[in-house]
Amino acid sequence: MSKGEIVAGCLAPHPPHLVYAENPPQNEPIAEGGWEQLRWGYERLRESLADVEYDAIVLLSPHWQTYIGTHFLGLPKFKNLSVDPVFPNLFRYHYDLDIDVELAQQIHDRAADAGLAVTMMKNPDFRVDYGAITTGHMFNPAWDKPLVVISSNRSRDYYSVEVMQEMMIELGRVTREAILASGKKVVVIASNSLSHRHFTTESAIPEDMSKEHITSHAMHLWDMRMIEYFRTGQAQRILDEMPEFTEQAIAESDGGGLSWLLSTLDVPTYPGILHGYGTIIGTGNAIVEWPARDHQEASE
Amino acid sequence: MTNGELLGSYIVPVHPHTVLAPEQNEGWGRLREAYDIAAQRIKDSGADLLIIYSTTWPSIIGHQIIADPNPEWVMVDHDFHELGSIPYSFNIDEKFAHAWNDANEKRGLKSRTVAYHGFPIDVGSVVALKLLNPDNTIPAVIVSSNVYANRAETTVLAKACMDVVTATGRKAIAITAMSLSNRMFTKPIEPKDDRIHSLKDDEWNRKILELLGEGRLEDVGQLSRTIHRQIRVNKVVAFKPMWWLSGMNTNRNNLTGEVLAYEALHGAGGAVVHLDPTPSGAGDIEYDEDNVEYFAGERNVLDGDQREHQEDLESNFEAPTEMVQENGPALWDPTESKDSVNSEAAPKPVGAYPHARRVGDLLYLSGVGPRQPGTNAIPGGPIHDKDGKPLNYDIKAQTQAVVDNITRILEEAGGTINDVLDVTSFLVDMDRDFQGYNEVWAETLGKVGPTRTTLAIRALPTPIAVEMKVIAKAPKTK
């Protein structure tokens, strides 16, 4: 069996507004566009990977929040209606997604061996969270690749950002090992925003872009600082500054996705490609790709 | 029509064990029995409405209220999916939901109703309604917990709800679906091994239940922030439900309380508590904050809304100068004595006292507010109009004006702002204003470096939000 490979790592945020603005047939509400900067960013990300072959997408979603360790979707198919409990006016999406249960189990088993608390989720009535579906749709609207969906273990809430990072870096390490051992080519995705302070009001037309901006200058500065690190291959500094970033920017990296992603990529020292940045109801969102396929030697 | 009323309140646990696995652990079974007793009491009470405030439904844009008359789906918990699925089909009082939504807006809250096919009713509400209303005979409403809401907002949410209960003559039951301590074991455990996560959590839970057992609901509400810090994992929503429930009970401290069960649910504290409105005990209340009727908080982040709100404000009151004179005590000329320091450039006192007084090497200033000398206008706007109706105001502008007034008084005495040694600050709304006040402080007096004490107080003599009491070095000259 040939050696598995991570072909790319992506930061690919999931506010449901993006799917809403795209008007795909699966989503019930209708929009007059909106958030184009980010949607074009997703377009560039998709183009960047259009000629890259891969077998599966491994995605960590901050909206499947688990307090009892890390969970993996563990059945081959999930089909249901996903309604966002926070923005039900924007997101009511009929999904039908395939899971690479074999790969999920392999990551699960290695994580268990490493001492992490892990569970395979095998209840067929389970409703997949809207974050996983939004990122899944924006990344691959054809839904023609199976997914591994990993929950967000809320260890940050129980302990601290530092402990969360330790656990997520370990989970990233075993995720990487399992992928390399699987013989599969995989894209790994962290589905989270950067700064995460929302507006507490919504304009009458949610997609009214004249109302969209970052909630504060401080949030902007943090987002730009992180993006600078993304673009200059300074992943270690991101991990080092994660506690301050997460607390001061109320960042959605609190769910562990970004730390996990950088660990699956072996803490890359090569630049990430910034495909887009924009705000959604005040929160900061960047679409970034680390083209790991071009830097194999760096991580061997 | 008779007046509506609250027939009782219940606090109930959120995790699905009581529905799906009461037989697997004796404690879970006892919680289930307590749930069943509560259900019987609700039935016997003749209630015609169940109102649920659920901590497992967080919201961002204000509060959301379920208004789908018959929400149906299958609920699976994010963590406890191995216990099984809970199919539900509920009877929701759509009309009440809309009326509550309107009442929220009248009291200054952001609010919306939610009626979408397939909307995921949260685990806490599903468990509570399944067990408290097993035959769906009593219509229900469910409200979310806003992640950004503070105490004032949560209290006003309850008052708006009671406006509708009263106006429509309903016989209502208020329910909070919540954990006490919410720290769970972070690994799977055998049902038989379940216990409260730590002794500290257990002790706090018992203290809370002791207060509730004595009917002291408002006391628990006032302890909410402390409880949150002590025994709550920072999940999305803080320990807010006691603010809401106390608001539903007119902030009473003399209810008749009964703890029906208290047990562990995967380490978290689960309790079923019944609070009957029949008065008992002393009912002593020590208010630590204002009893807010209308929410005028920071919910105007989008520019457009801010403009709209500003227009409201402008049409609502006359020129600020008149406002203050009608809206506060009479103004006095500062008293004169050998050691007094008074300034034309500082606002007039509201009583017989000087602006400042020198004693030895020290200068003691009377409390300084933000009013402008001459016009008596309040930069940033007054905090309420002459009828006492709350107004939106800018704490930063008020704080800056206080610092400017202090500067003027010190300059009159021949000194400068750099002479300030010690400041006692008074805020009328610590929650709302501390941050803005602190930012201006950092830019001004924070750079001078005096010691500082900040207190929350109920009111100041004029419609202002901040006042400072200053001790400064007396200037050598004069």
Ligand SMILES: [Fe+2]
């Ligand atoms: Fe999110």
